[in-house]
Amino acid sequence: MRVIASANQKGGCGKTTTAINLSSSLSLKGQKVLLIDFDPQAHATMGLNVKPSDLEKTIYDVITPKKNWLWGIEDILLPVKDNFDLAPSSLILSAFEQELSGLEKREDRLFRAIQPLKEKYDFIVIDCPPSIGHLSFNALRACDEVIIPIDMSLFSLRGVTKLIEIIILLKDKIGHDINSRALITMYDRRTRYSRIVLEKVKAEFGNNVFDTVIRYNIRLRETADLGLPVGDYDKNAIGHKDYENLAEEVIRSEEARTYQNLNTSNAAQNILQKTEEYIETAAELPENEPLSSEMEEFSEDELAGAEMGKFSEDESPASEIEEFPAYSPQSNYSQMVDVIANKSSDSFLNDEDGT
Numbered sequence: 001m002r003v004i005a006s007a008n009q010k011g012g013c014g015k016t017t018t019a020i021n022l023s024s025s026l027s028l029k030g031q032k033v034l035l036i037d038f039d040p041q042a043h044a045t046m047g048l049n050v051k052p053s054d055l056e057k058t059i060y061d062v063i064t065p066k067k068n069w070l071w072g073i074e075d076i077l078l079p080v081k082d083n084f085d086l087a088p089s090s091l092i093l094s095a096f097e098q099e100l101s102g103l104e105k106r107e108d109r110l111f112r113a114i115q116p117l118k119e120k121y122d123f124i125v126i127d128c129p130p131s132i133g134h135l136s137f138n139a140l141r142a143c144d145e146v147i148i149p150i151d152m153s154l155f156s157l158r159g160v161t162k163l164i165e166i167i168i169l170l171k172d173k174i175g176h177d178i179n180s181r182a183l184i185t186m187y188d189r190r191t192r193y194s195r196i197v198l199e200k201v202k203a204e205f206g207n208n209v210f211d212t213v214i215r216y217n218i219r220l221r222e223t224a225d226l227g228l229p230v231g232d233y234d235k236n237a238i239g240h241k242d243y244e245n246l247a248e249e250v251i252r253s254e255e256a257r258t259y260q261n262l263n264t265s266n267a268a269q270n271i272l273q274k275t276e277e278y279i280e281t282a283a284e285l286p287e288n289e290p291l292s293s294e295m296e297e298f299s300e301d302e303l304a305g306a307e308m309g310k311f312s313e314d315e316s317p318a319s320e321i322e323e324f325p326a327y328s329p330q331s332n333y334s335q336m337v338d339v340i341a342n343k344s345s346d347s348f349l350n351d352e353d354g355t
Contacts, residue, residue, distance in 0.1 A: 001119075001121055001122060001123070001124065002122070002123050002124070002144060002254065003114065003123075003126065003142055003143040003144050004123060004124070004126070004145045004146070004147060004250070005125075005126040005128050005139050005140060005142075005143040005145070005146045006018045006022070006126065006127055006146075006149065007128035007139065007140070007148060007163055008128075008149055008150065008163060009131065009132060009136075012151075013149045013151045014151065014183075014185035014214060015127065015130065015149050016043045016127050017047075017149075017214075017224065018147060018183060018185065018214070018246075019035060019044055019126070019127035020035065020044055020048065020127075020224075020229055021220070021229050021230055021231070021239070021240070022246055022247060022250070023035040023084060023125045023229075024080075024084060024229030024230075024231055024232065024243070025229075025231065025243045025246065025247035026122075026123050026125075026250070026251070027081065027082065027083035028083075028231060028247075029247055029248070029251065030083065031083060031123055031251070032083050032120065032121045032122045033083060033084050033122065033123045033125065034077070034117065034120075034121045034123070034124045034125070035048075035080075035084070035086050035087070035125045035126075035127065036059060036110075036114075036126045036127065037059065037086065037087065037089035037127050038059060038093070038110070038126050038127055038128055038135055038138070039089055039093075039127055039130075040089065040090070040091050040092075040093040040094035040129060041091075041129070042088065042090050042093075044086075045086065045088040045089050045090070046227065047224050047227060048080055048227055048228075048229075049227025049228065050078060050086065050088055050227075052088065052090035052091065053090075055090060057075060058076060058087075058088050058089050058090045058092070058093065059073075059076065059093060060089070060092050060096060061075075061076065062075070062076060062087075062113050063096065063109040063110055063113055063138070064095070064096060064099055065099055065103055072113070072116065073087060073113045073116070074116065076088065096134060096135060097133050097134050097135065100134045106134060106138075107134070107137045107138055107174075108138075109138055110126075110138040110139060110142040111138070111142040113142075114142055126139045126142065126143055128140075132166065136166060137166065140166055140167065140170055141170060141174075141176060143178060144178065145178065145179045145180070145181070146163070146178050146179070146180045146181075147181060147182075147183050147210075148180060148181070148182045148183065149182075149185045149214075150182050150184060150185065151184075151185050151186040163180075164180070167180055180208065181207075181208055181209060181210055182208060182209045183209075183210045183212070183214065183246070184198060184209065184210070184213045185213075186214065186215075186216055187213045187214060187215050187216065188216045198213060210246065210249055211249060212242060212245045212246040214239070214243070215239070215242055217230075217237060217239035217242075219233065219234050219237035219238070219240070220239040223239075230243065231243070231244070
């Protein structure tokens with residue numbers, strides 16, 4: 001059984017969307033999957049069309065010391081579909097933080113709760129809260145692997161920094177080693193800088209970044225409102241295709257023993273150093289420093305193809321493309337590329353222009 005947490009200390013970067021749709025895609029491939037909603041906001045629960053207010057028992061009842069292990073995790077499981085179960089959450093889970101104060105082995109509550117499930121599931125996916133506290137520590141203590149969704153924004157990188165600090169702390173304090181990999185989400189290939197950042201991040205982080213990229217897709221937002229995984233709503237959606245690819249990559253990573261070639265502590269320190277370098281550099285930028293425009297103009301042929309409904313396989317049809325507001329002139333994409341690639345802004349732009 002593999003236990004994978006979807007975590008980032010920044011909200012809105014695709015963490016819950018990834019937990020739901022990765023779980024669903026794994027189940028469609030014949031894997032037995034349990035999704036644990038470990039966020040008091042219960043977005044994963046609601047994202048699977050379950051109302052927290054209708055529930056008598058949730059994950060809180062399993063792990064809270066007030067119940068003294070009265071309920072096992074098997075007592076709260078809800079079937080979503082074939083091979084896919086849910087351990088739901090609700091707002092009362094937020095009380096867990098205070099209840100664990102001073103409790104011995106408080107970081108082990110979730111780890112102990114899932115031990116009876118080793119023979120029942122192939123994968124357990126944990127949707128973590130966007131915060132640092134006992135819930136996050138419990139989730140990371142329980143998992144063997146962590147997927148870190150990042151949308152390549154400054155705030156998302158700050159979330160990565162905090163999360164990696166926790167991973168290193170768990171390694172140093174209790175010897176718990178976690179394999180961590182970043183997942184690029186909300187990727188918009190229509191922007192030049194998005195593609196450059198993707199290329200540079202993959203070049204720098206190597207095996208610590210998934211090859212799969214989750215592209216911008218309006219279907220992912222629509223399905224969240226409907227309480228369905230994207231594949232159950234539209235099998236042709238690019239969001240479903242992306243998460244199908246991610247599921248395949250996750251399965252292959254075990255078969256190829258990808259993680260065994262990584263020194264997790266060094267890899268985590270490497271990611272931490274790179275994100276801190278970028279954050280420090282971005283903070284030192286003068287407010288009036290000019291930034292380059294990020295939106296790439298489509299050629300006449302591309303526009304004509306869009307009007308005719310002609311797209312390549314990796315492009316989205318018009319109904320799949322979400323209309324986004326113009327990028328802020330204070331965007332940090334170009335500076336992030338400079339830091340990751342260890343180039344100056346001028347040399348980077350010259351390379352891009354081919355001059």
